[in-house]
Amino acid sequence: MMRRMTRLVDHQTIWPWLLLLPLAVYLLVFFAVPLIEVLKMSVTEPKPGLGNYQKVFTGALYGKVFLNTFGTATLVTVCCLIVGYPLAYLMSNTTPRRAMMILLLITMSFWTSFLVRTYAWMVLLGNNGPIIWLIEMIGIADPPGLLFTRFSSTLAMVHILAPYMIMNIYSVMKKIDPVLIRSAESMGARGGSLFRHIYLPLTAPGIANGAVLVFVICLGFYVTPVLLGSPREQMVAGLIGNQIEQFLAFGLGSAMAVVLLVITLIVLGIYHSRFGLDKLWG
Amino acid sequence: MSSYLQLSGINKTYGNFTALENVDLEVEKGEFVTFLGPSGSGKTTTLMLIAGFATPTRGTIDIEGASLAGLDPQDRNIGIVFQNYALFPHKTAAENVYFPLQMRDVKRLEGMRRADEMLDLVGLAGFSHRYPKELSGGQQQRVALARALVFEPDLLLLDEPLGALDKNLREQMQIEIKRIQKKLGVTTIFVTHDQTEAMSMSDRICVFSNGKIEQLGKPLDIYHRPKTKFVADFIGESNLIPARITDAANCKAQSNVLGDVTYGTQSGTELRDGQEVSLVIRPEHLKLSSKRLADRMSAGIEIETIVNYGDNALVIGTSESQQIRVRVPGADVVILNEGDKCFISWTQDDVFVVTD
Ligand SMILES: Nc1ncnc2c1ncn2[C@@H]1O[C@H](COP(=O)(O)OP(=O)(O)O)[C@@H](O)[C@H]1O
Ligand SMILES: [Mg+2]
Numbered sequence: 001m002m003r004r005m006t007r008l009v010d011h012q013t014i015w016p017w018l019l020l021l022p023l024a025v026y027l028l029v030f031f032a033v034p035l036i037e038v039l040k041m042s043v044t045e046p047k048p049g050l051g052n053y054q055k056v057f058t059g060a061l062y063g064k065v066f067l068n069t070f071g072t073a074t075l076v077t078v079c080c081l082i083v084g085y086p087l088a089y090l091m092s093n094t095t096p097r098r099a100m101m102i103l104l105l106i107t108m109s110f111w112t113s114f115l116v117r118t119y120a121w122m123v124l125l126g127n128n129g130p131i132i133w134l135i136e137m138i139g140i141a142d143p144p145g146l147l148f149t150r151f152s153s154t155l156a157m158v159h160i161l162a163p164y165m166i167m168n169i170y171s172v173m174k175k176i177d178p179v180l181i182r183s184a185e186s187m188g189a190r191g192g193s194l195f196r197h198i199y200l201p202l203t204a205p206g207i208a209n210g211a212v213l214v215f216v217i218c219l220g221f222y223v224t225p226v227l228l229g230s231p232r233e234q235m236v237a238g239l240i241g242n243q244i245e246q247f248l249a250f251g252l253g254s255a256m257a258v259v260l261l262v263i264t265l266i267v268l269g270i271y272h273s274r275f276g277l278d279k280l281w282g
Numbered sequence: 283m284s285s286y287l288q289l290s291g292i293n294k295t296y297g298n299f300t301a302l303e304n305v306d307l308e309v310e311k312g313e314f315v316t317f318l319g320p321s322g323s324g325k326t327t328t329l330m331l332i333a334g335f336a337t338p339t340r341g342t343i344d345i346e347g348a349s350l351a352g353l354d355p356q357d358r359n360i361g362i363v364f365q366n367y368a369l370f371p372h373k374t375a376a377e378n379v380y381f382p383l384q385m386r387d388v389k390r391l392e393g394m395r396r397a398d399e400m401l402d403l404v405g406l407a408g409f410s411h412r413y414p415k416e417l418s419g420g421q422q423q424r425v426a427l428a429r430a431l432v433f434e435p436d437l438l439l440l441d442e443p444l445g446a447l448d449k450n451l452r453e454q455m456q457i458e459i460k461r462i463q464k465k466l467g468v469t470t471i472f473v474t475h476d477q478t479e480a481m482s483m484s485d486r487i488c489v490f491s492n493g494k495i496e497q498l499g500k501p502l503d504i505y506h507r508p509k510t511k512f513v514a515d516f517i518g519e520s521n522l523i524p525a526r527i528t529d530a531a532n533c534k535a536q537s538n539v540l541g542d543v544t545y546g547t548q549s550g551t552e553l554r555d556g557q558e559v560s561l562v563i564r565p566e567h568l569k570l571s572s573k574r575l576a577d578r579m580s581a582g583i584e585i586e587t588i589v590n591y592g593d594n595a596l597v598i599g600t601s602e603s604q605q606i607r608v609r610v611p612g613a614d615v616v617i618l619n620e621g622d623k624c625f626i627s628w629t630q631d632d633v634f635v636v637t638d
Binding site: 177179180182183184185186187188189190193197198201202204 | 357
């Protein structure tokens, strides 16, 4: 009897794990194994030792690219916030119908492959594109090129990443009890002071979530900055690509990838200790 | 003589739904008035009109003779306690209480001192630095009360503030709110759907039903002299017995269940001979006896159920297939058995007439 019982229990505890098996195998083959390989290459290619890391930390170019990556990620995050916060506010304070419409527009662009969106920006911002044409129309002769600048890559990345910000803030705004706002109003709060003392702090968790998500994704962005950005202001992922594709410097590229990974984990770690990582995805 | 708060001819419609109809109310300075009524009867709507979160479709609201029309909620100087407390989760208890002062440009040092004093008054000394989620329901309630009072409002509105608390805590908070209200002398409107709460706390009760004020009066007046069937039924336990007026001038009515009845003198409602009405007798005013008593009116019943509560018992009997409820002292119930036939008796003053 006892044996039957324990076997039954075993059966039940094993089942969920069995269901997870395909996912575990997938993660092992396509995530853990390559990651270990990258780690290994960073300390073995071209010769064993920490030489690659030394280069990453002392080479002027690499430091500059890391700094530039941080700068771009920060700029993109701030822009996403500036664009996203009012939009999320609009969505959570309009009629359900209009909110649905805006949501649809956002998700539609969200579901379009970001490669497609990147090319779309190339067409729009190109020297023969409609935006340059418009600028010339209003009388500015010989406008500066928009494509392959910090402006174009930032614009495209904000476009791609803003939905993450909007969704995070929107979901928090939606959950704010309107009675809290009423109650603040009955105590004399209005306009700016109502926003500063009540609304903004209540939506802060959404801002934190959105910002971390946008920042972390932006740190590792590859295609968009490579295709749209200025060649003089590379981001880390692009540089890693260069090292491997052009110079076949697998070791150095791997070392940079590891440093980027560690930095990303540190950002997430700080977030986790303040808010809890489980909240990041709502 | 004008009163402190005055609502005259208030109507409120949403589309073609009438939420409030012809509400007139006068509240004296320092008075504690309770809005009592079932859910959906218009209590919250009335509070929101007073607070300025909605505007009446018709009618006026004045405080001390000055109209509130066109005044934003921010400028009305009214303290509100909402049902779910509505404490700001990102502020400590003291910061919550300081907030209305902060909005009135009181400096932080002075404001926090006053917040602490107010927390002291509501019995929360030492909890200033706790966040709302670190406080129990009753404690959150006290913070909300302190926050609504700290800026010395002209009026305090409480919308079912005790609804979420368990029974013991409720009773404790009823006494606390009453004590604080008395001490500060603030004019208060308290909303509840619990009649015992209304009875125990109020100077006057305003009974709402379907967007109208059914009756307004002192708790005991409303209890002993309800004007409508609704009020008689909603407040306290009642036996409602159908009857017809036979002689309005001499207070006589006739009922299948009770026979010929003389009812207590009626004030307010005009009655006609032949009018169909309900007779109301409170269960505790009926007496049970084995014989007819010479000095009281009586009728025979058969005991169906006896429910013991220790200090008293509820005896449910039937007469002419109408249920009659009688409250008897706990000591008297031992001689009664289910199935016994006996008599209920009453005096003229125990019976009153209500119309629909
Ligand atoms: N904004 C509104 N729009 C439409 N109907 C409303 C609105 N506010 C309240 N009502 C209706 O008015 C009636 C009275 O509501 P309320 O004052 O909240 O009742 P109570 O507080 O007594 O439970 C209800 O039937 C409710 O549905
Ligand atoms: Mg209500």
